[in-house]
Amino acid sequence: MATLPDNRLTLRAMENDDIPTIQAMAQAEQWPHRKQDLAAMLELGAGIIALVEGKVIGSAMWWLWGETQATLGMILVSRPFRGGGIGRIIMETALDQIGARTIQMLTTESGLPLARKFGFRGVSEVRQHQGTSFTAPLIPLAPDERIRPMGQSDIAPVAALAKAACGLDRQALVPVLFEKGHAVVLDRGGETIGFAFFRRFGRGYVIGPVVAPDIPRAKALIAQWLGARSGEFTRLDMIGECGLHDWLEDLGLIRINRFVTMVRGEEPSIAQPGQSFAITSQALF
Incomplete structure (x- = not known):
């Protein structure tokens, strides 16, 4: 000590x-x-x-x-x-x-001065949505696309897709999320092009992380869980520029907080084909 x-x-x-x-x-x-x-x-x-x-x-x-x-x-x-x-x-x-190491953290406005003293800089933001949804619109997919339950064999491709979308190595995280929660993947002709996890957390449930090629397919993945758990208190921590905030509010998941994503060191590299829409949590990202 x-x-x-x-x-x-x-x-x-x-x-x-x-x-x-x-x-x-x-x-x-x-x-x-x-x-x-x-x-x-x-x-x-x-x-x-x-x-x-x-x-x-x-x-x-x-x-x-x-x-x-x-x-x-x-x-x-x-x-x-x-x-x-x-x-x-x-x-x-x-x-x-x-x-x-490159270090990332989320902070509120009140936490910015301390983070900046240690060399962190703001690079983006996360907006927290939560509430209870009783509707889940049906989002059409392409003929060769389907949403299906995630299986053990999906862990490696999901981890690779997650890393490309958020820039963080997810090899340790994805197996734990798979073990402790549930997930669906978006399959296009046998290729995994998106996913959404769902698990118990806090007052109810959390949807995240969510990675998809675009906004319509992100909506389809999120709606899959909202429909399956209609009426349950649900939270999502959404990337600030994801384009889904108004849609979520229309479904009953209101914006309640904003957080600044801070980085010390080189900002993680983001690659295609997937885009990160919702993070795992405000600690794990």
């Missing part, structure tokens, strides 16, 4: 036993994470917690994707301890642990 300059503050690695405390801190910020959500996130990554006289007062988590990239999230400081530099110490420690 490392002792920090004020003599009361210590940092240590996050453990599974810390999850109930982290969840309570998240709920104080009106973040919806369940214990199961946080456990799954920690299983994929690592984290630190900050303590004052043995009491947990802050946290950060990060995830390594391939050899050169990482995402950073779950940066929390309890309200009574804000303004004293604890957030800066947590960030410094997390960044040191991540090392020399």
Whole structure:
């Protein structure tokens, strides 16, 4: 355990036993994470917690994707301890642990000054939609296209398509999402050209990630899950320029938050043929 300059503050690695405390801190910020959500996130990554006289007062988590990239999230400081530099110490420690990688994180407007101090710059945005939809329009596909359940043999092509669309290595993530949730793929003549995952999260369910060749096919993939789970509370974290925000609001999934995508290092390279419409989560991207 490392002792920090004020003599009361210590940092240590996050453990599974810390999850109930982290969840309570998240709920104080009106973040919806369940214990199961946080456990799954920690299983994929690592984290630190900050303590004052043995009491947990802050946290950060990060995830390594391939050899050169990482995402950073779950940066929390309890309200009574804000303004004293604890957030800066947590960030410094997390960044040191991540090392020399391109790092991405999502932040609100209030978090921009701290992120910029550490060399992050804004490159795009994510808009959160949530609500309950009772309608799911039928979106026509081409004659040689169909939406079908994802199978084990789809994991590799889906991971490759996801990486091309978002720029992050998804080889570790896709098998976990497949195991813990559900997914459909958009098949064109035997080739996987899109996909949409669906899983339990927070107050209800989340649709994401979603990758598709264009807006109509992204709508078809999202509508597949909205139709299958009509009346369920559902959330999507959508890429800012995805072109689906008005459509989602018409279906009952309103925009409630906006987040800035920040990058430190070289911005990940995006390739075709797929386009990212919805991310996995605000931590994992």
